[in-house]
Amino acid sequence: MKEFSLIFRTSPNPDFNPTPAQMQEMMTGWSNWMGGIAARGQLASSGSRLGIREAKSVGPGGVVSDGPYTEIKEFINGFMTVKVNSVDEAVEIAKGCPMLQGDGNSVEVRRLVAPDDNE
Amino acid sequence: MDERNLIPELYRKEYNKMVSVLCSRFGLPFMDTALDIVSDTFLSAAESWGLKGVPENPTAWLYKVARNKALNAVKHDRIFQTQIRSDLSHDNAQNASGGQNVDIEIDLSPRNITDSQLQMMFAICHPLVPSEAQVSLALRVLCGFTIDEIATTLLTNKGNINKRLFRAKERLREGNIQLALPESAEISSRLDTVLVILYLLFNEGYYSASPDKVLRKDFCLEAMRLAYLLTEYGPTSQPRVHALIALMCFQASRFEARISQSGDMIVYEDQDNTLWDTALINQGNAFFVRASAAGEISRYHFEAAIAWWHTHQSNTREKWENILRLYNHLLIFEYSPMAALNRTYAFSRVYGKEGAIAEAEKLQLSGNLFYHSLLGELYGGVDDGMAIHHFKKALELAGTPPERTLLSNRLSLLTGSAGLPG
Numbered sequence: 001m002k003e004f005s006l007i008f009r010t011s012p013n014p015d016f017n018p019t020p021a022q023m024q025e026m027m028t029g030w031s032n033w034m035g036g037i038a039a040r041g042q043l044a045s046s047g048s049r050l051g052i053r054e055a056k057s058v059g060p061g062g063v064v065s066d067g068p069y070t071e072i073k074e075f076i077n078g079f080m081t082v083k084v085n086s087v088d089e090a091v092e093i094a095k096g097c098p099m100l101q102g103d104g105n106s107v108e109v110r111r112l113v114a115p116d117d118n119e
Numbered sequence: 120m121d122e123r124n125l126i127p128e129l130y131r132k133e134y135n136k137m138v139s140v141l142c143s144r145f146g147l148p149f150m151d152t153a154l155d156i157v158s159d160t161f162l163s164a165a166e167s168w169g170l171k172g173v174p175e176n177p178t179a180w181l182y183k184v185a186r187n188k189a190l191n192a193v194k195h196d197r198i199f200q201t202q203i204r205s206d207l208s209h210d211n212a213q214n215a216s217g218g219q220n221v222d223i224e225i226d227l228s229p230r231n232i233t234d235s236q237l238q239m240m241f242a243i244c245h246p247l248v249p250s251e252a253q254v255s256l257a258l259r260v261l262c263g264f265t266i267d268e269i270a271t272t273l274l275t276n277k278g279n280i281n282k283r284l285f286r287a288k289e290r291l292r293e294g295n296i297q298l299a300l301p302e303s304a305e306i307s308s309r310l311d312t313v314l315v316i317l318y319l320l321f322n323e324g325y326y327s328a329s330p331d332k333v334l335r336k337d338f339c340l341e342a343m344r345l346a347y348l349l350t351e352y353g354p355t356s357q358p359r360v361h362a363l364i365a366l367m368c369f370q371a372s373r374f375e376a377r378i379s380q381s382g383d384m385i386v387y388e389d390q391d392n393t394l395w396d397t398a399l400i401n402q403g404n405a406f407f408v409r410a411s412a413a414g415e416i417s418r419y420h421f422e423a424a425i426a427w428w429h430t431h432q433s434n435t436r437e438k439w440e441n442i443l444r445l446y447n448h449l450l451i452f453e454y455s456p457m458a459a460l461n462r463t464y465a466f467s468r469v470y471g472k473e474g475a476i477a478e479a480e481k482l483q484l485s486g487n488l489f490y491h492s493l494l495g496e497l498y499g500g501v502d503d504g505m506a507i508h509h510f511k512k513a514l515e516l517a518g519t520p521p522e523r524t525l526l527s528n529r530l531s532l533l534t535g536s537a538g539l540p541g
Contacts, residue, residue: 028440028444031443031444031447031448032443032447032466034447034451035443035444035446035447035448035450035451035462036478036481038447038450038451038454038459039446039450039454039458039459039462039463039478039482040459040481040482040483041454041459043450043451043454046451
């Protein structure tokens with residue numbers, strides 16, 4: 001078993017103003033998608049959603065700036081980790097992510113480095 | 120009290136308390152002696168009450184006789200004399216001067232009875248003892264079931280139960296496990312093991328295929344009584360304990376409805392709703408409110424919430440959407456094959472059979488009885504050939520007669536033939 005993180009990236013979409021019913025549907029979509037992964041015993045960690053408030057970037061020399069903001073492209077808004085046999089299986093899981101119904105969004109699939117990896 | 124059932128009722132109610140109190144006084148190594156003494160006490164009661172009539176306070180009589188028998192045993196037990204008595208002597212200083220009349224007090228106050236049972240619960244559910252053995256020992260010592268009754272309900276023979284009891288007692292001895300409540304720093308993790316065992320104990324009764332319906336219900340009620348004891352003691356009265364009792368109440372409310380007069384299992388969809396026990400459902404609600412008071416969340420919270428939705432009689436879409444959502448949460452919190460299969464069933468109730476079949480086949484639980492019977496259900500009306508295939512697979516894996524009857528009935532509905540003789 002290998003572990004892969006799925007990193008959720010969103011891009012600004014000013015035309016996207018979901019109705020409460022659509023928001024409910026999105027929530028159900030996430031619940032069923034994650035529930036399905038967990039039901040197959042493939043969920044290593046449900047990870048976290050990353051908030052948009054209180055975001056800061058810290059650079060060398062103690063330079064602190066505000067942001068990132070959701071206005072930027074490919075803003076990371078969360079991650080989770082799955083355990084599967086191959087990167088292809090992780091990609092298959094990612095394809096079902098309900099977020100991909102929105103244009104400009106993507107799921108990045110990244111292998112977690114294990115202690116005995118030399119790659 | 121009905122005198123015809125006096126001794127069985129007292130036995131069920133007092134046996135475990137008497138054993139716990141005696142062990143609490145004389146230590147866990149005394150357990151076998153305590154079990155003998157208490158059994159012997161009931162035997163004396165049967166003889167004496169038969170001859171002389173039932174005493175005014177039968178419970179007090181039992182405790183007095185058990186106490187005397189225990190003191191007598193202590194006096195004649197050499198090991199006890201040489202090893203254990205010296206430990207006890209410091210709190211009986213006035214009697215420790217070598218006299219033969221050891222006057223050891225046994226505290227029979229309700230408070231001490233409860234404390235002793237809690238200590239015993241923690242000792243039996245110690246992580247050093249294998250869980251199968253824990254369940255048997257809990258049934259014997261904490262619930263007072265006879266070895267015959269345990270064997271009947273767990274569908275095994277007396278020899279196996281005796282072996283499990285022996286193993287459990289051996290572990291308790293080897294681990295030098297003391298009868299004491301865990302330190303406060305330890306109590307939370309130790310409590311988790313206790314809850315797992317109580318839940319197993321409940322399920323042994325609830326899902327047992329034993330034809331003895333009364334005994335099975337007693338198992339469930341005993342598990343609930345022990346869980347209730349935990350809520351009465353401050354440090355263990357935690358939200359997850361309340362959630363577990365709520366879960367048990369909601370499940371037990373269907374007890375009468377899920378077994379037919381002939382002892383066959385009746386699936387949820389076919390149950391007579393009027394047999395659901397609303398008093399138990401209400402009790403479950405009260406426990407669930409207490410479970411939700413603090414922010415803590417456990418698998419029992421999710422399972423209780425799922426069980427709560429199952430107490431709703433109407434099959435609305437809302438009901439199944441909520442059950443599916445809760446199974447999603449439960450699985451994200453903690454995976455188990457049974458939860459994965461139940462989630463798939465809920466999925467079929469919301470999104471239809473085809474979608475659920477796709478979800479089910481990704482579960483990779485081939486060879487699991489419930490996986491095949493679920494697929495049999497889901498394929499029914501979609502692809503009867505596949506439904507028959509899966510029901511036959513399930514039938515090969517079914518261990519108990521009620522399971523086989525249920526599956527044969529399902530098969531015969533599909534093939535149009537009469538069910539196999541059950």
